[in-house]
Amino acid sequence: MQLATILVNEKYIISKMNVSHMDKNDLSLFQKYCEKTIGKLTEDCIEKFRATKDEESRIKLLYDKAVLIPINVMPNNGKNSEVAQQEKVKGNSYFAKKDYTNALKAYNKGIIKCPQDTVPARELLSILISNRSATYFELKEYKRVFNDIDYLLEVGNYPSHLQYKIWLRKAKCYDAMQNERLSSEAYNEAVNSLKHSKLDEKTIESKLKEIENARMNTTASPAKQELIPVLNPEIFVGGKEYIAAHPKIIFEQDNYQGRFATAVEDIEAGAIIVEENAHCAVVDSTHILSNCQFCSVSVDQPVACSSCGNVVFCCTNCERLANKTFHKIECSIQESVFASGASINCSLALRIISQRPFSYFIDKKNKFKDYLKDNCKKNTIKKKIYRFDDYDNLGKYFPFETNDGILTDDELFIGSLILRHLQLLQFNAHEISELKNSPKPIVHRGFQTNYENTMIGAALYPTLALFNHSCDPSIVRYNIKNKIVVRTIKPVKAGDTIYENYGPLYMAMSAEKRKEILKTNYWFECLCIPCVELWPMFDEMNEYELRIPCQKDRCPYVFVVRADDEPFMTCEYCHSVTTMFPHLKGLMCLEVVDCFLKRLKYVADVLDCALNSDCKPVPIVNIKSVCGLGKCVLNNTNLNSEFYIEKLHNEETNKSKLIIPIDVHEDLSCEKDDDCKDMANSLCDITKGACGCIEETHYFYNGNCVPGLNRCDIAEDCPTNAMCFKNTCVCQKGFFMRERNCIAELGMQDPNVEYKNDNDCPIKPGKLSNSSCYCKNYWFNDDANRNCIKNICLRDNECNINERCLNEKCECAENFSRNEDNICLxxxxxxxxxxxxxxxxxxxxxxxxxxxxxxxxxxxxxxxxxxxxxxxxxxxxxxxxxxxxxxxxxxxxxxxxxxxxxxxxxxxxxxxxxxx
Known part of the structure; x- marks a missing residue:
């Protein structure tokens, strides 16, 4: 039976009783039912409602009126086998034409729509998934092929007479990834599966030859190169009391600001100050088929819900977790809730309840009693009446039968929690956003981009909710899946309040408009500095004017300075004298930074890349160039952090190919080549205003231009364990070049170096044995004996017995331990x-x-x-x-x-x- 929870507002009721001219066509389904409920209220009922002090009293008062209004909604689970079959046929047609983009769209839609409640339906689903994996194989997206094969096996019911195709495809993927052992195993499975096929003997013999030829001659294209990050990811460590907040932050409270965040020590710009997983997160109605319902990540290889076609997941693990918790409650009502026009806060309020079992809240019922009472000093101003009805299905949440005619204490308690959550979420929820491709280029203030930040859902972050608003915020926030990351965008001094922003920014919106929005949506009068001092918007600023505040404390006067004004000014308000020199000095520093940023942008425009294949090797220093964070960089530990490779042409000196340090110091600045004479083997690049090394022969190292890694004139130009051969440094046998040094290969002794412990080994993670370095346990030599590599895997069957693939590494299975011989027992x-x-x-x-x-x-x-x-x-x-x-x-x-x-x-x- 259905649970009806009425969420009401006294001010809204009174205003609606007196306003009859609203266009009924503008109302959502929820609002229309609210209108009907309001129509049944008497003046006496409204006065009683006004006098209520807690959520339960409000629901009790209006329940009898609302439950009499029928809700005519026909639930639709979004599954349709006919549509799924049509999309399969459509996808196969696109596949035959090699239109793989549209083929994927058709297969994706078919997978989402395909029912899973019968054997024929699951067989159709498995064929759709198999066809999608074949499409990814043609696109050389081998990891996605594996994902779909795993998904297919989990669904089951794939026709046994077609299974040889799956194993053959898997074998070819392993060939492309150069994994001979697993490709051989997959080929064997393909051969074994042929016995279940419906092919005649002649065709089977032909297929066996095909498999044997594929085994002997690897024809699959190599796997696509993946991005290599230049910088190690930042590891955030929170404080003891607030584990999601920076240790240098405390939260204080006063009667004026309520709770707010304060820095106890200086915090530099760009620091992560909050990293928090969502207490509760939902995807909005426009993105339910493009983002994972569980983790909110963007999905282009969807995994379908087994019971409805109204949501998608990024992987089978997210689908399982969702259906073990909130989605088993919401699955049957998801479409009805969205169709009713309920706001995203309504979905959040429901999700807070549905993500936990009924017993969790009942066990804490007494603790929540005070929480459900009105404790706000001013009267709550709710905007709408919500009738949050489950259309005969939310009753599944309760471990007992529900009856619309009787409102039980437990139903009343859960309804009260939903109502309370709705009130809090209005002021404490945050959007979940992600960067998406824009249909058309976006131009903003002279800059063009093909991306836009898009809201895809909402979440509750308890720590972030403690930060107050300013129209000139201290932070910027972004999402990784549905986790929030907050960084400072300016230096924060000890004792400063750290502000976030609720939407209105002073540089883009007038103070009057900002105050109106904040007052309407968040119920407070903004008194931040830009609002009090009436800071101008960017469009209102005059680049030929400089505004300088009076230097005397507490004086509100601001000078408007123009180019021909005197440097010393007398304040008309307090008559003190203010000088422009400190401000001009600060502006000079900003000009230097601006010049530096323009140089960086020039490099970015020249060298944007997506894959390593976009970057060409650097011929002079003989180091591979790779793509990291969208830029081509030297594939060398030391050089990654110091250089960006440029190919510039200097028209004045007709010199080209300079390597310019990204961190330009004043002593390297120049206007002509003579300015670089103190640094041998360097030239001046006037486009950068900096001295750079001649790329043909030298590179920048420790403040000097030194011969290229492989160039020498005499033996002294080369590192230890190397010799100069034909003007090239060559490492002796058993050594290899790294960071201008010849490093002993794994298992080789270096006669010039005494290793005392494992940490002395130049190859990490190393283990010292008999004066030679080897890889530590569970690490292995690469083919050249120059690196220690992890035991990498993609799935369990790539690991040894009693091992599981966890985080792409073979680990012992649960309740197993690895012995000294690297065997899990x-x-x-x-x-x-x-x-x-x-x-x-x-x-x-x-x-x-x-x-x-x-x-x-x-x-x-x-x-x-x-x-x-x-x-x-x-x-x-x-x-x-x-x-x-x-x-x-x-x-x-x-x-x-x-x-x-x-x-x-x-x-x-x-x-x-x-x-x-």
């Missing part, structure tokens, strides 16, 4: 059907599980003797379990561990008695 309690328990002393395999022998107790991969008497030796607490009131510890002055009485107890005759 079972711990106590793990299955021993495949692996023996012999490695664990005093244990045996009993009923398929590793168990300790009698009088022994398990701790991970050890069986420890259970102590029988007080003061028996022990290693772990669990060994003392037979003796009451004991723990494993040391006696006074003792060094070895034994079972001793815990604090408050004393030993008497091998027993622990409570001390008096």
């Amino acid at each position: 079972p711990n106590i309690g793990a299955s021993c059907g495949i692996a023996s328990c012999a490695h664990i002393g005093n244990s045996s395999c009993v009923t398929g599980t590793c168990n300790c022998d009698k009088n022994y107790v398990g701790k991970y991969n050890r069986c420890l003797k259970i102590a029988d008497h007080l003061h028996d030796s022990c290693e772990e607490e669990v060994q003392c379990q037979r003796i009451e009131h004991t723990a494993c510890g040391t006696t006074d002055g003792g060094e070895s561990l034994a079972c001793i009485c815990v604090e408050g107890y004393m030993a008497i005759n091998n027993t622990c008695y409570q001390s008096k």
